[in-house]
Amino acid sequence: MLIDKRQANIRMVLVNTSHPGNIGGAARAMKNMGLFELYLVQPKEYPAPRAVWRAAGARDVLDNVKVVESVDQAIEGCGLVIGTSARERRIPWPMINPRQCGQRIWKESVTHDVALLFGREDRGLTNSELQKCNYHVNIPSNPDYSSLNLATAVQVLAYEIRMASLSDDQGVLQNIDEWDQPLATSDEVELFHEHLEKTMEEVKFYDPENPKQLLTRMRRLFNRSRMDQMEVSILRGLLSSIDRITEK
Numbered sequence: 001m002l003i004d005k006r007q008a009n010i011r012m013v014l015v016n017t018s019h020p021g022n023i024g025g026a027a028r029a030m031k032n033m034g035l036f037e038l039y040l041v042q043p044k045e046y047p048a049p050r051a052v053w054r055a056a057g058a059r060d061v062l063d064n065v066k067v068v069e070s071v072d073q074a075i076e077g078c079g080l081v082i083g084t085s086a087r088e089r090r091i092p093w094p095m096i097n098p099r100q101c102g103q104r105i106w107k108e109s110v111t112h113d114v115a116l117l118f119g120r121e122d123r124g125l126t127n128s129e130l131q132k133c134n135y136h137v138n139i140p141s142n143p144d145y146s147s148l149n150l151a152t153a154v155q156v157l158a159y160e161i162r163m164a165s166l167s168d169d170q171g172v173l174q175n176i177d178e179w180d181q182p183l184a185t186s187d188e189v190e191l192f193h194e195h196l197e198k199t200m201e202e203v204k205f206y207d208p209e210n211p212k213q214l215l216t217r218m219r220r221l222f223n224r225s226r227m228d229q230m231e232v233s234i235l236r237g238l239l240s241s242i243d244r245i246t247e248k
């Protein structure tokens with residue numbers, strides 16, 4: 001299978017999927033739109049004949065599937081992570097619509113890996129999974145019946161990536177992100193958050209007994225700012241200096 005570098009940089013991640021038919025349906029939706037990197041985080045039933053049946057001519061996407069144990073593994077190495085959300089959450093996150101999502105994914109996939117996360121059929125993504133994301137995307141559906149079938153949601157967002165790629169070919173899109181440093185990857189950002197939490201606890205700024213929304217707000221702040229690798233290492237250096245003082 002010969003695929004363009006950008007297509008290889010775009011991952012669709014299905015978290016804890018219950019119905020193997022949806023996995024096959026997602027694979028077919030992806031291949032129709034020219035995408036091939038499918039990650040499954042702890043699928044309930046996979047491999048499964050129903051997945052193969054629903055995939056039809058997209059068997060090669062299933063053969064290429066990566067089954068992983070956690071969302072962190074699925075998004076490892078990614079410079080952009082976008083989560084799908086069918087409903088409003090208590091702490092709002094930067095929201096984009098499917099069109100903006102397609103454009104952003106297509107533009108950024110020139111320079112780094114990107115991941116689009118899809119949730120469980122019955123309850124979507126958890127708050128902590130959503131908090132690993134830079135943006136949330138909502139498909140603006142009928143408010144009285146807003147939740148799409150999982151494979152259908154994959155289809156809609158894969159189509160928008162396709163449309164962005166076609167308009168890009170015609171030179172319509174502007175470069176969204178040009179930067180002097182590579183963006184920090186999700187695993188580097190995760191290590192930063194772990195370090196920040198530890199240091200904030202050491203200096204008694206953060207009390208795990210009374211967490212309020214501090215860690216969530218810190219995640220939202222830093223995910224919104226799209227840190228590059230240099231910025232993450234500066235901040236980690238600062239935290240280490242604080243650690244050295246408090247350890248004395």
Ligand code: SAH
Pocket residue numbers: 084085086087117118119120121122123124125137138139140141146147148149150153
């Ligand atoms: N009852 C769940 C909906 C799960 S639908 C909830 O309230 O969150 C299964 C998955 O399909 C979702 O996790 C999401 O990945 C995708 N999806 C369904 N409808 C969507 C919508 N309107 N916008 C964005 N993603 C949607």
